[in-house]
Amino acid sequence: MIILASVNNISRKLLLFFLLFLGITSVFAQELQDSVSIYFHQGKTNIDLHFRQNGQVLNHIRTNRPDSSFVIRKILIIGGASPEGSIPLNRWLSEQRAENLFAYIKRYHAFPDSLKRFVFLGRDWKGLLQLTENDARMPYRQETLDVLREIVAETGNGADGALKITELQQLHGGVPYNYMYREFFPDLRNSRIYVWYEFVGKSHSANAPMRGLSNEILPVRMLDTTHLKTRSLPAISASRKPIFLGIKTNVLYDLLLIPNIGVEVYLGRNWSASANWMYAWWKSDRRHNYWRTYGGDVEIRRWFGKRAEEKPLTGHHAGVYGQIVTYDFELGGRGYLGDKWSYGAGISYGYALPVARRLNLDFTLAVGYLRGKYKEYLPIDDHYVWQSTRMRNWVGPTKLEVSLVWLIGRGNFNARKGGRS
Numbered sequence: 001m002i003i004l005a006s007v008n009n010i011s012r013k014l015l016l017f018f019l020l021f022l023g024i025t026s027v028f029a030q031e032l033q034d035s036v037s038i039y040f041h042q043g044k045t046n047i048d049l050h051f052r053q054n055g056q057v058l059n060h061i062r063t064n065r066p067d068s069s070f071v072i073r074k075i076l077i078i079g080g081a082s083p084e085g086s087i088p089l090n091r092w093l094s095e096q097r098a099e100n101l102f103a104y105i106k107r108y109h110a111f112p113d114s115l116k117r118f119v120f121l122g123r124d125w126k127g128l129l130q131l132t133e134n135d136a137r138m139p140y141r142q143e144t145l146d147v148l149r150e151i152v153a154e155t156g157n158g159a160d161g162a163l164k165i166t167e168l169q170q171l172h173g174g175v176p177y178n179y180m181y182r183e184f185f186p187d188l189r190n191s192r193i194y195v196w197y198e199f200v201g202k203s204h205s206a207n208a209p210m211r212g213l214s215n216e217i218l219p220v221r222m223l224d225t226t227h228l229k230t231r232s233l234p235a236i237s238a239s240r241k242p243i244f245l246g247i248k249t250n251v252l253y254d255l256l257l258i259p260n261i262g263v264e265v266y267l268g269r270n271w272s273a274s275a276n277w278m279y280a281w282w283k284s285d286r287r288h289n290y291w292r293t294y295g296g297d298v299e300i301r302r303w304f305g306k307r308a309e310e311k312p313l314t315g316h317h318a319g320v321y322g323q324i325v326t327y328d329f330e331l332g333g334r335g336y337l338g339d340k341w342s343y344g345a346g347i348s349y350g351y352a353l354p355v356a357r358r359l360n361l362d363f364t365l366a367v368g369y370l371r372g373k374y375k376e377y378l379p380i381d382d383h384y385v386w387q388s389t390r391m392r393n394w395v396g397p398t399k400l401e402v403s404l405v406w407l408i409g410r411g412n413f414n415a416r417k418g419g420r421s
Contacts, residue, residue, distance in 0.1 A: 036060065037192040038101060042082070042185075042309045044269070045096035047104055058104065074196040075111055077102045080121040082185035083128060085310045087160065088411030091122045093189075101191040111195075124188045125152045125161075131184040144168070144176040243409030244312040246274075248362065250403045253278055258293060262403065266312040270303040288332050288379040295325030295341075297399065299348065307352075311414065313407065314360060319348045321366060323398065327374075335377045335384065342372025344398050354414035358407045366399035 038047060038054045049055035079098030081090040098118055105111065121127070129148045132138055147168045154161040169177045244266035253260045262276035277296035283289065299321035307315030323344045328337045346368015352360045371394070376387040407413055 034197070035192060035194045037190050039186065040093075040097055040189045040191070042189060043085075043093070045093060045100055047100055071198055072111065072115060072195060073198045074194075075102075075116045076119065076194040077116060078119045078121065078192045078194075080124040080127060080188055080190055080192075082188040083123040083125060083165075084181070084185065085123075086411060086413065087122065089311070091120060092411065094120045094122050094124075094191075097189075097191040101193055105193060123155075125155055127188050128180065128184055131187060132180065135183070138176065139179055140172050140176045143171060144180075147171060244412045245408040246313050246360070246405040247408060248276075248403040248405040250276070250278075250401045252400060252402050257282060257291065264301075264313065264405070270308055270312075272301045272303065272313060272317075274299045274301065288330060288335075290328050290330040290335060293325065293327040293329075295323065295327075297321050297323035297344075301348075311354075312412070313405070314352050314354060314414070317348075317350050317352065317364075321346060321348055321368070321399070323370075325370075325372075330377075330379070333378070334387075335379070336374055337377060338372055338374040338392075340373060342370055342374075342392065344368055344370035344394075346398055348399070350401065352405065357413050360405040360407060360414070362401060362403040362405050364399070364401035364403070365397065366401075367396060368398045370394040370398050 036057045038057055039052045040046075041048060041051060047054060047058075049058065077098045079094035079096070079101075081093040081097070083090070085093075095118075098120060102111070102116065125148065129145070129152055132141065132145055132148060135141070138144060147164055151161040151164045151168065154164060171177065246264040248262045248264065250260050250262070258278050258280040260276060260278035262274055264272050264274035266272045275296065275298045277294075279294040280291060281294075282291040299319045301317045301319035303312070303315055303317045305316040308317070309315075324341045325344070326338050326341060328339070329335065346366050348364055348366035350362055350364030352362040355361050370392065372392055373389060374392055375389050377384045378387060379385075
């Protein structure tokens, strides 16, 4: 009996020690994870706190964090983009979105750069596949899933999946693609940040309670991060950003024997600035033919519409402009000489249409006000005889363009049919 009691006593002590060991181990092995996901406007990388739940979500991670008994062990930042648009543009969008999210949160947390890892999804085909799988209302769902799985497989092996993307866009007359564009694409324009905390010891602040890290309000689309290729990344060099520049000539002026050239620079956020110049100096004294003019204009444009969101310098645009011009026109009879500058200003509207990988065709009509003095003259006995001096005050069309635009710059090219870059 004494031996049995001794054994029971030892067993109880061993059990107590084992339970105590498990409790201590579980405390020291405790790990917390927090995550947020924010969303971006189409084609944008700036964080809009008033868009969807961005303000509420960022306030959550700014104000909810563990006390000093937990330390950060790992930070994962994921940037994504919806599939429309070129591969270089979407790659850049996903990079900038991830960088901007990390920079914003770093204002409020001492996140060490050495622990951060970035994943740039570019065109997030896997995310689109997951959203399609979870939506029972998706039209032609099974056929769409079959094509999406093939795209994911091809792009995962380094291919661009161009033929399958074309098939997806044309499937059942574009009905499934348009549904995804409307319902799913906005959810893919996001960045996510995951933070892992590890328990290391007693809090330095005895009265500081542990704040809960709940994901209840967070619209986070969770994904398996174990197979994602991550890498440490310093701030993205500005030289890697896409450059959107257009060199153009107005074909209508060229047909009228008025050589001209223009340049347009994309400023960001769907704004661009352009400058154009023309110069013609044709004359024949023997035939009394004069075809001389030079001048130019500057313009600020705002781009809008679906095409403009997918690709800068493409789609609808409206603008304001100012112009100067001089001229001397005579074709064997009465001549018109504006030898001092005429000045004009007005508004414009146009549409730029892709016609080749590096070429757009830009149709523009401008209306406004043009003012300047000009002289009327007649060729008489080998002399040009002044007839009158008048002031021109013209209100109406002042510029008509059918411009061929050569697209220059990194990432500045049109996707081929079916979205191929």
